Amino acid sequence: MSYLNSESENESHLLNVIVSLQAQELQCDVNRTKNKNISEFKQIDAKIDEQLTENHNALKQIPEVYSNVLERIKFAQGKIKSCKEKIDRCKTSLQCQREDLKRLYLDSVTNGQILDLLARIDKVREVSGVLDNYIKHKHYQHATRLLKTNVALLEGNLSSVDALKDIKEELKKRKDTLHLELIQQLQNHLYLKASSAKEKVQLFRSGEPPEMDNEEEYEDEEEDLTKDPEEDTYKFLKLLIQSLQQLDRLDETEEVLEKNMESELRSILNNTAQDLLYKKRLTDQIDNQPTLFPELLEECFAKYRAVAASHHVVINAIEHLRFSSQANRYSNSRVWSNIQTCVEYLLRDYLAVDEDVTSQTLNTAPISYVAAKNDMSVFFARSGRRPEKVQSSLFSFESSATGLTRSSECRTQQYNSDTAATAYELPALCHKSPHNITLVFKQITNFIREINNVINMTGTQLIPLQHFLNEFVDNKFLPTLQGKVKKDIAEATEGNSGLNMVKLPANKIGWPRPLLQGTLKVQEELAELRSLMNRMPKYCNKFLDIIYEVLKSYKRICHNTFSNIVGINVIGATQTVCHIWFKDEKLKQIIRELPAWKEIFKGGVDEQTSTHAQLVAAISTHLGKDILDKDAMIADSERLIQLAQLQDSINWLIQYVDSFVENLQRDKELQDQLTGSNMKLLEDCRNLLNERMSELLQLAEDCLMILYLEIRVQCYYHLLIVLRKQEYKVDMVNSDPDSGVTLLNKFLSQLEEKIRDFLPASHTKFLFEGLGYIMSGVIISNASYIKEINNGGLKKMSRNILALQQNLTNITLTHELELERARFYYELLYQKPEEILRNIVEQQKRFTKSEYVELIQLYYRSNRSSKNNNKRSEKQLNLHLVKLNEIMENESESSGEEKSNGVDL
Numbered sequence: 001m002s003y004l005n006s007e008s009e010n011e012s013h014l015l016n017v018i019v020s021l022q023a024q025e026l027q028c029d030v031n032r033t034k035n036k037n038i039s040e041f042k043q044i045d046a047k048i049d050e051q052l053t054e055n056h057n058a059l060k061q062i063p064e065v066y067s068n069v070l071e072r073i074k075f076a077q078g079k080i081k082s083c084k085e086k087i088d089r090c091k092t093s094l095q096c097q098r099e100d101l102k103r104l105y106l107d108s109v110t111n112g113q114i115l116d117l118l119a120r121i122d123k124v125r126e127v128s129g130v131l132d133n134y135i136k137h138k139h140y141q142h143a144t145r146l147l148k149t150n151v152a153l154l155e156g157n158l159s160s161v162d163a164l165k166d167i168k169e170e171l172k173k174r175k176d177t178l179h180l181e182l183i184q185q186l187q188n189h190l191y192l193k194a195s196s197a198k199e200k201v202q203l204f205r206s207g208e209p210p211e212m213d214n215e216e217e218y219e220d221e222e223e224d225l226t227k228d229p230e231e232d233t234y235k236f237l238k239l240l241i242q243s244l245q246q247l248d249r250l251d252e253t254e255e256v257l258e259k260n261m262e263s264e265l266r267s268i269l270n271n272t273a274q275d276l277l278y279k280k281r282l283t284d285q286i287d288n289q290p291t292l293f294p295e296l297l298e299e300c301f302a303k304y305r306a307v308a309a310s311h312h313v314v315i316n317a318i319e320h321l322r323f324s325s326q327a328n329r330y331s332n333s334r335v336w337s338n339i340q341t342c343v344e345y346l347l348r349d350y351l352a353v354d355e356d357v358t359s360q361t362l363n364t365a366p367i368s369y370v371a372a373k374n375d376m377s378v379f380f381a382r383s384g385r386r387p388e389k390v391q392s393s394l395f396s397f398e399s400s401a402t403g404l405t406r407s408s409e410c411r412t413q414q415y416n417s418d419t420a421a422t423a424y425e426l427p428a429l430c431h432k433s434p435h436n437i438t439l440v441f442k443q444i445t446n447f448i449r450e451i452n453n454v455i456n457m458t459g460t461q462l463i464p465l466q467h468f469l470n471e472f473v474d475n476k477f478l479p480t481l482q483g484k485v486k487k488d489i490a491e492a493t494e495g496n497s498g499l500n501m502v503k504l505p506a507n508k509i510g511w512p513r514p515l516l517q518g519t520l521k522v523q524e525e526l527a528e529l530r531s532l533m534n535r536m537p538k539y540c541n542k543f544l545d546i547i548y549e550v551l552k553s554y555k556r557i558c559h560n561t562f563s564n565i566v567g568i569n570v571i572g573a574t575q576t577v578c579h580i581w582f583k584d585e586k587l588k589q590i591i592r593e594l595p596a597w598k599e600i601f602k603g604g605v606d607e608q609t610s611t612h613a614q615l616v617a618a619i620s621t622h623l624g625k626d627i628l629d630k631d632a633m634i635a636d637s638e639r640l641i642q643l644a645q646l647q648d649s650i651n652w653l654i655q656y657v658d659s660f661v662e663n664l665q666r667d668k669e670l671q672d673q674l675t676g677s678n679m680k681l682l683e684d685c686r687n688l689l690n691e692r693m694s695e696l697l698q699l700a701e702d703c704l705m706i707l708y709l710e711i712r713v714q715c716y717y718h719l720l721i722v723l724r725k726q727e728y729k730v731d732m733v734n735s736d737p738d739s740g741v742t743l744l745n746k747f748l749s750q751l752e753e754k755i756r757d758f759l760p761a762s763h764t765k766f767l768f769e770g771l772g773y774i775m776s777g778v779i780i781s782n783a784s785y786i787k788e789i790n791n792g793g794l795k796k797m798s799r800n801i802l803a804l805q806q807n808l809t810n811i812t813l814t815h816e817l818e819l820e821r822a823r824f825y826y827e828l829l830y831q832k833p834e835e836i837l838r839n840i841v842e843q844q845k846r847f848t849k850s851e852y853v854e855l856i857q858l859y860y861r862s863n864r865s866s867k868n869n870n871k872r873s874e875k876q877l878n879l880h881l882v883k884l885n886e887i888m889e890n891e892s893e894s895s896g897e898e899k900s901n902g903v904d905l
Helices: 002-023 027-054 056-136 140-155 162-196 233-246 250-282 292-321 332-350 377-383 401-421 434-455 464-493 517-535 537-566 577-582 585-592 595-601 612-620 637-666 668-672 676-725 739-755 761-768 771-781 791-812 817-830 833-843 849-862 867-904
Strands: none
Touching: 002 027, 027 056, 056 140, 056 162, 140 162, 140 233, 162 233, 162 250, 162 292, 233 250, 233 292, 250 292, 250 332, 292 332, 292 434, 332 434, 332 464, 434 464, 434 517, 464 517, 464 537, 517 537, 517 637, 517 668, 537 577, 537 637, 537 676, 577 676, 585 595, 585 612, 585 676, 595 761, 612 771, 637 676, 637 739, 676 739, 676 761, 676 771, 739 761, 739 791, 761 791, 771 791, 771 817, 791 817, 817 849, 833 849, 833 867, 849 867
8 A cells, every 4th residue: 555655656756847847948947957856866776775785684584484483383283282182081081980979979978967967966955955054144145046046957857856856845945935034134134234324324415326326337246155245235135136036026025125115114213212212211311302303303314314225226226137117116216205204204293293183282192103003093094094905815825836925925014014013103202392393494404305316306396295394384383483472472561571670691681781571572582583594594584574573563562561651542541741742743853953862872963963942942832831730740750660661671672683683684504595585585574674673763762752751841840839839938947948849859869760770871861961951941931930039038949959959960970050050040139130230231141031031020029018119119120121121132232243243254
């Protein structure tokens, strides 16, 4: 092909040369091209000669190599022919020996089978002793294999040996007996050994199954004859299941385990309670202690976790060995369902759930769930189940294989029923009451969470134990708690018992003064409810609702007490003066603007404050010409003390609730356990509590204000009697003050002495601060009611004022200058009107115009003699009043000019 290609290329090249020569017109160009082609031809020809010279030796060696290869092929053909001849000879020799070898082979196989059968017969005869040894050391896997193998042998190859029939029957009976023992060992390790093994307690706390329970990694266990098979409980359980599977009894085993599960779990419950009670009595600890119930529950939870872990191992082993995929009642969910039933049974007993149904009180002994060994009616009535009727069979098959199996199951059930018969009556470790839920709520909640993790419960579906707990708390515990709280508060505040004072150590309640018994009871209930919030955080909002109702009820009780003390809404009672003044909003606003009030309720004094002079002016608007009625006052000082006690107790409760709410806001642990909706409800409840506290604070302010006003009412009452009913034109000089002043001083001193034990110093200071202004104002403003006064009367007035001043000084520890002003006012009567007017001009005015007018009029009333002198006195009085008016107007104008000059400057 390459040759053809090169030839075509040469022809093409030659044609190109011819075409190029024809295209050239000049001869010289043609010659030049020709010469060029000749030169190239010569070069190519030289290269060909050179290559022929180089490859000549190689071409020469090719025939020699070919001859050598040909010789080697012929030698190999000879060897192959020789081997073929040898193979033919061997084939002929083997065919000659074939019949002899076949005969010898058959003889050897027959002899081997005979020897094997003889060996098996010997082993069958010895299997009973070996089997006993295996069972004695609890090597059940080897025992089962040995038993199954020999029974199969006796029913197979050795079935025709009549001498072995007795052995075969014996081994079949041993098979049934071994089945019963395996069931007993399985239940023993599922319940007794598992519940007593402390290392199993934490198996399911994290919600994770045991490590060997992964089905993909499951491997059959092999028994080690050199070790104790019960050292590893899980491995032993798996060996038992494998042994039962080899006996073809897995289905029967599952049925027995499922039927006996609840009774075994209740036996654990009862035994745990009995053991705990026995231990406490050994340590000389009396029963009926609340802490024993949580301890019992924790012990039961630990044992139930271990039992559930063991059941988990058994269930996985059965599922791995079972060939059919049909569902069975014996499962992990069934195990946990029975555990929940037993826990619910325990809770129903210790929480007295069925108290209303059985018409029992909290102090009644627990119900016995067993009237007799076989009387289960009470249990089924309580648990909602009904015993199945046992129907007698028409035929009996005790001697058949099925009959033997059924009889073994019956014996197992009889054993378990005997055990369960004594397991339903729980000992009373503590007082049985719905309130016991507060001791174990977190334990139960954590246990429910573990169950949810194990059985993978998702969504809003609730497990039975969770449903029971929710129903109990909502329908039983919370109503019972609310009723108990209401009853306790009602008993503590009923009648006069709510006003009884209780003195507790200051370090216990954080308060140096005694408190009302009812208030302390409310605080105790709030503290208990706060403790319940920590124990049952899920129901925090419910407890806050109860707290809100408690405070609402307490506020109503306090308001009723306040009304009874003040005389508000009391049928047939006269309305008190202080209550009339209390309804004056303008007067109350002046009191709220006093510096002492702001220091108490606002923590400081701002620039806008009212004065005691404004207070005196506001009170004077409520006074008439008549003296105050004694029945319109709170004459009994004990009622005022009660009012002070009420005010102080309310203040203490307000501070406690404030710290209570603040503690709720800072309680991170509580907030972490609440969901978003519960957090919003918690915030709403806190706002409601703050509103309730505002109402209580307002009531505390009202109590203090009534005290403040009543003290001033007493001052007005006694001083008005002294000023309006006493004679001040006397000759005999008595060194004692008037009886009204003495009574007022005694009232104030005794009230201050008693009230300082029930109020803080700031409140006491507020109550008695400014009394000097009140007394001074009353004494000066009532000068018009004094008919006449002489020097003896002036001395009497001075003694009264001095007595009041000394008493107030002892109370307030301050010098009452306002009373000095009142005393100076009446001492002006020692002077004549001209001197009084001259002093006003020279020393500036110290009193108002009306006060000077009353003073001058009193002077002239006290110095009247005859009718002519009366006329002259009236003229002089009018002249002095006109002059007083001029002086006061001049004083006003001069003070106005000074103010304007000050502004200009």
